[in-house]
Amino acid sequence: MPREEFSLATNDTTAGTYSRHWESDVDVGGGENVGERFSRRKVGCACNALCVGTLVLVIFGAVLLCIGFIVAYENEGQVIATVDLVSVELPPEQALWFETNLAELRNAFRVTEENKRRAKNVVLFVALDSAETPATEARPIWESFPHLALLRPTQERATRPAFNPTSMFCGIETHGHTVGYDSAVKPSDDCVSAENGSHRAASIVRWAQAVGRRTGVVTNGEIVHAFPAALYAHAPNASWLYTSPDGQRCPDVRAQLLQGEIGKQLNVIAGTMNCPGDVCRESFGAEWERGKMEHGLRYTFSKDVSEMLNLGVDDYEYALGIYDQQSLAAPGAFFDLTVGALNVLTSPEGFVLVAIADPKVPVAVREIDAAVRITLKKLSRVLDDSLIVVIRSDARDAGSSFAAVHATGPMSHLLHRVHNQTFLAHFISYAARIGRFRDADLTNFILQIL
Numbered sequence: 001m002p003r004e005e006f007s008l009a010t011n012d013t014t015a016g017t018y019s020r021h022w023e024s025d026v027d028v029g030g031g032e033n034v035g036e037r038f039s040r041r042k043v044g045c046a047c048n049a050l051c052v053g054t055l056v057l058v059i060f061g062a063v064l065l066c067i068g069f070i071v072a073y074e075n076e077g078q079v080i081a082t083v084d085l086v087s088v089e090l091p092p093e094q095a096l097w098f099e100t101n102l103a104e105l106r107n108a109f110r111v112t113e114e115n116k117r118r119a120k121n122v123v124l125f126v127a128l129d130s131a132e133t134p135a136t137e138a139r140p141i142w143e144s145f146p147h148l149a150l151l152r153p154t155q156e157r158a159t160r161p162a163f164n165p166t167s168m169f170c171g172i173e174t175h176g177h178t179v180g181y182d183s184a185v186k187p188s189d190d191c192v193s194a195e196n197g198s199h200r201a202a203s204i205v206r207w208a209q210a211v212g213r214r215t216g217v218v219t220n221g222e223i224v225h226a227f228p229a230a231l232y233a234h235a236p237n238a239s240w241l242y243t244s245p246d247g248q249r250c251p252d253v254r255a256q257l258l259q260g261e262i263g264k265q266l267n268v269i270a271g272t273m274n275c276p277g278d279v280c281r282e283s284f285g286a287e288w289e290r291g292k293m294e295h296g297l298r299y300t301f302s303k304d305v306s307e308m309l310n311l312g313v314d315d316y317e318y319a320l321g322i323y324d325q326q327s328l329a330a331p332g333a334f335f336d337l338t339v340g341a342l343n344v345l346t347s348p349e350g351f352v353l354v355a356i357a358d359p360k361v362p363v364a365v366r367e368i369d370a371a372v373r374i375t376l377k378k379l380s381r382v383l384d385d386s387l388i389v390v391i392r393s394d395a396r397d398a399g400s401s402f403a404a405v406h407a408t409g410p411m412s413h414l415l416h417r418v419h420n421q422t423f424l425a426h427f428i429s430y431a432a433r434i435g436r437f438r439d440a441d442l443t444n445f446i447l448q449i450l
Contacts, residue, residue, distance in 0.1 A: 171201075205354065217232070
């Protein structure tokens, strides 16, 4: 509705209404109309003051009314939190559970507080077909995360449902037994299909590197296995771990980890290589060290898992750990890998870490739980900017078609129902502002300064 505005200055200007009356009175009646003139001005001033006062009261009343509506609206959304609790006498066996679940309800009220910040740091734990949690052990920390969803794999014909690492980390459906390619590339024993670079799929690690984030991949299994490989390699045959038909046209996964565009930029690499003979592992480490030395980078190469714990924050930019399988199967190895990776990756620009528990290597749930807890502790000062995701399924449910996803941190509320496995990559891309959701270069520069 249009609002009438009042201006006191108008009454005192030569062009104002009362000024014109002043001039008229002087010309016609001389001094006889002076008293009338002053009388008119007094009435006019009184009228203006009354109008202004009325307007102020109306505006003040409208403001109070708006505030009242806002308070009423906010309170309406919180009614459930103020419902009276009826006191009931219960035996201890029942009271225990009622009190426990009342505490759970109080925690549920806090879930409505969505964190919509940009995820500067992302830590993704993947533990598919891992050991189940013994009934005698405490529940793992991720079960207290505020958001939970289920991931559903795509079932190919004549096969049982299984999660595809390329689908999960690159966000596209593809064929089984291929790595880092879309569905246009089918499993093959030759290099023909691998030569078409347009069908290569970019992973969350590639997206993170493109915006200047540090990246790391650690596993207690083979670092060139399909799951970690999907983060940095492209192969039409997932069996090309250490050899391929043509090393130039279609290099094997090991070669891509060492010389590929994504592999060379990985700040942390840790796992084992079960390639024929020790020369394979030793030559990989020697060539990796030589490359970092030539570029004047701060790096470390460890052959003992426990050495990962001794990596100090800011001591190194790059860390490589190649271990024998027996060392990685020892209790505490997965925890050590996680701690060492966090020490190297923690930086002002942020990072993405993917920690994979190999289903072929026994690792207790309590150890994965310890790794998640130490991650929360190390990132305690920046938890509001850190997205922690745990993907897990039990070995006893191997025939199940779902995996549970627990999350806390920025945008974790987007995990809310049964999602296709491809949703994971797009969810992380949006939360961390990488990939297609990346911020503009200027925005990234300002955010890094802040």
